[in-house]
Amino acid sequence: MKSKLNIVADAHIWSVQSAFSTLPGHDVNLQVLENRQITAERVRDADILLTRSATRVNADLLQSSRVRFAATATIGDDHYDKAWLDAQGIAWANAAGSSTGSVLEYMMAALLDLHQQGRINIPQSAIGIIGAGRIGGALAELCTSLGMKVLLNDPPRARQEGDDQFCSLDEVLMQADILTIHTPLIRSGEDNTVHLLSDRELQAFSGVGIINAARGSCVDSAALCDWLDQGDGRFAVMDCWEDEPKPLARLIKHAGMAIATPHIAGHSVEGKAANTQSVYNALCKYLEIKPAWDMHAVLPDFPAVVELSAGDDMWHTLHAAVSALYPISDDHAAMQSWADLLPDDLALAFVAYRRNYPARRSWQHAPLSISDADSQTLQMADAIGIKIV
Template identity: 40%
Template sequence: MEAAARQPDAACHSLDSCCGGACRGAHDCQYVHHTQLQAADTRVQQLLSCAHGSGHRHDVHRLPQHDDLCAAAQLVPGHPGGPRLHNQQHVDASIYTCAAAHCRSLGHICGPHHFITMIRIIVESHIPYIKGLLEPMARVEYLDTCDITAAAVRDADALLVRTRTRCDASLLEGSRVRFIGTATIGTDHIDLDYCRERGIEVVNAPGCNAPAVAQWVHAALGCWLGQMPVPVHGPLTLGVVGVGHVGSIVARWGRELGYRVLQCDPPRAAAEGSEGFVTLDQVKAQSDVVTFHTPLTREGQWPTFHMCDAQFLAQAPHLRLVMNAARGAVCDNSALAGWAGDVAIDCWEHEPAIDRQLLAKALVATPHIAGYSSDGKHRGTAMVVEALNRHFGFDARPVQAQAPASGASQVTLERIMRSYDPMLDTARLKACPHDFERLRNNYDLRPEVM
């Protein structure tokens, strides 16, 4: 449908003059592929700079529309005197058309005056491998967790966060946020019901760091085995509670290392049948070591909050080591601190204000970094960026996303221990427990088991 022609306003003329009058060249069109627009005419950047200099807000690109801009931005073919589509892939490369299509690729048209505004994305500053990926398509602001406030996100369209950022009504109410990506496995820091009710898409990165967490578990278990004054009689029985992305690798590696593995996952057993699974009571009754890999839930048929509490520990006669690399509150930290057995812990209640008594007694104590491998972080960032692409129609090129690996074809304890020594991280945390967040945020990402 043809739009009524109108005269360009004074702002358009001033912008035109800044760019050498090139914007009026709709009669001698050159056609370029739409993905080459930015590179094809650097004067687009001049035009955007002129828009900035004309008094518009520094955080939004706004260009008043005349016929050429409006037609290009809205992709209206056959507009009188304006640009035309060419095979649905090419557009007129005059400066105004180029600017409009370029801005169209970056943002969205809003309001009755057909302004073009850039998508605004807030990124938690400690997410690795992301800087530079989104800047060609959006205005990106990197903030520390403590600076991601309701005021900061009010004008944001998307948030990319980690577990430290609580996304609920207190943060999001009154904002224009429509997408939240968390570069983590879990989502218990996000109020999913609130987001669902308000049409906010939430995306996480399931399985992205599963091999790294399995590496931490078996390295910590290896440290424990190496310092035991009295060895376990017979094959060690390893109870794995939660057999999802992480737990399934932990269990498989355990079998390859010669342990007797008990798999406990009530939701999976209910859905798939009980074969291959045991109950939590059987785990308590038979296990020498129990490791937890569940989400944190407080309601429903199988709540996991304080699943490992004083009663659990009292009902486990053979239990000698408890490991938690899931969520801090899956284990009652006070109960663990008062228990006579050994503890290997990466996820704590009330982080970063962790229980100092539990820290002192723990054999392995790390600052929530079990999943901090370079491969895992690459995968997590790639997964949320790809979801952001789908949501906004971006074409960001994330780091090469590898499928979550299940590890080497045949792991050995020697290879695991050579790949990672958790006692080094334990020594750092015990020396500076008040630096929990600094140690976590500045962690030197490690390679996975090769």
Template identity: 30%
Template sequence: MRIVADENIPGLEGLAASVSADLRRLPGRSITATEVHNADALLIRSVTRVDAGLIDSAPRLRFVGTATSGHDHIDRQRLMDRGIAFAHAPGSNARSVIEYVLAAIAETDDFLERLFAGGRVGIVGYGNIGQRLGRCLDGLGIDWSVSDPWKEPAGIPNAAPLAHVLSADVVTLHTELTEAMPFPSCHLLNRRTLACLSSRTLLINASRGAVVDNIALRGRLDAVDAPLAVLDVWENEPMPDTDLLARLRFGSAHIAGYSWDGKLLATRMLLAEMAAALSITPPVSQSEAAPALDVAAGHTDSAGFVRALLSQRYRVAEDDRLLREAMHAAQSAESKGRAFDSLRRSYRQRRELAGSAVDGRRFNNNQRRLVTSLGVIIEDGAG
């Protein structure tokens, strides 16, 4: 069996031993029709476009899997027409993205304090990540509202018109990228809708780059009443608009969902689906516990305590520094693209808060609630 896989997908080492696979690992943007011509299975991430041309060039192809929640980069209809099994990994990176969003809030001015003091988060898109973020905010005691026109309002808690969601203290985008009518999300935030953001708003995009009109956002950030903005995703990746980057509070190289835990979960999900589709024995995948957290109970305020927890695992400022340095060093658009991809390819092993353990013997009841809401395990037996 021949398998072509994105080199950024971890946990595939057991494939060769378990199914006698001929595994070829390539950079995601280098996976072309030529590379998959003799492949039985294709495992990718979001940077590989699986269109009709690529699909039709692979007569042996029986399975395509993407280790991502989204699948707008794949022609699913063509796969169905060819009888090729498909799988993605919905929710695998949800915790990673949520922790990225919370870290961005915690590292930007006093936004976290404002939210705990009665502020509101506006969520655009109520899929896997939007739903889990809402539940996390409920646990933290932070108010939120959500807009998703593709879902019935009766089935969405805290549903609100987009204009109301955009009036929140923090606006975070978690919609799929689609041009489908009647509710296309491409350039959902454009010159008109960006005007709804006030100077006291923090905008975070960790969904798809084209959900925000990057040129319009650059202009909005030059205004006297400009909001603050954090972008993990960009139009025209892997070559981000460096003039826009200069105007952001934080920017990163499409790594919000790149936690080690999320990547391994996505791999396990894909391998299970591939084994079922191809009638093979699923390979054994390993996982390891994250190091225990070391958070003092001395933070009496909720914002300070949560900020201390988040910083134990992740700081957006570090990825912002790496991106700015890489873009500054690159001399051409092509070299910027290579540098952007290199940041993703060589991304450090980042562990999640969720599933981590902490000694909570000195925590008060509020701290225990906050810890639990973030998915952290209290080990003293009292939580």
């Protein structure tokens, strides 16, 4: 006899009905709700809760419920009160690492766009990567393949592994042309990352560019504005914002804001599918059942082969190739168009864009043809994951 299982799930988890409406050995009652509908009353009789980042999972939500497993289909889990969940014996999971490929593609698109804008020269630039976990470590390899000098800063890893491959933050601030953050959000202790880049760090930074595709609160928005005000070719690339979904409008429309996007770095179709797969697998492990759902069975087909002709400049050709697969400038233009909205209207636009994000396919699998490309261009395209046919 199948056991009954009540699941409450956020409607914006990718393919939520396909993944969770049936589970081996269970009679599933799946309620799919908008975030604002996920209340203490609605989850009272739930056994399983599946969310995204907008739902705060804590005592206020769950203390009167029978939820025994909660999972977020996002990399970050700072919206979960993990200490309280652990104390209550409620199992929990996140989708850490599942959309790494999507974020890496975002970073490659951003760097190539910055090169195209004339803000950086990729092979002549030193990039400081703060946080050398899954994303930061993989990004270091990609940047090395682009010919960049890479400086890694990761105090927890440095303490465990030694200092040989790591730099102090002060060393990175002095030597890097570009800083990019790939840390979790840690609110206390020696590895606190809240305002990791504040006025002190920014004024000590000798380079020209700041990139944040990690957590919004890692960068002090007001301090970043003040730093950008000093000019001298300074720029920022922001995907994660302090006080989302109401980021500082002054920062969005600053002349130094080279690329502004509404927290969509991990939002490729494959990235969102991988988030669902991660949560599904975690739930199956908790229930001690064999997974039966595979995201690859429900991923949409790829569009036709994208055909391009190589130009005289390798970097221009690579930028054209990446832009054909992911035009990051479209996301930037959308966010720039909201900069003069009132804060509440800006928040609505921010959330709506993420929820209705245009389908963006991972270029690791998207077929692309570049005619007349030389071997160096093809090798570089392969190094950053572009599939040439």
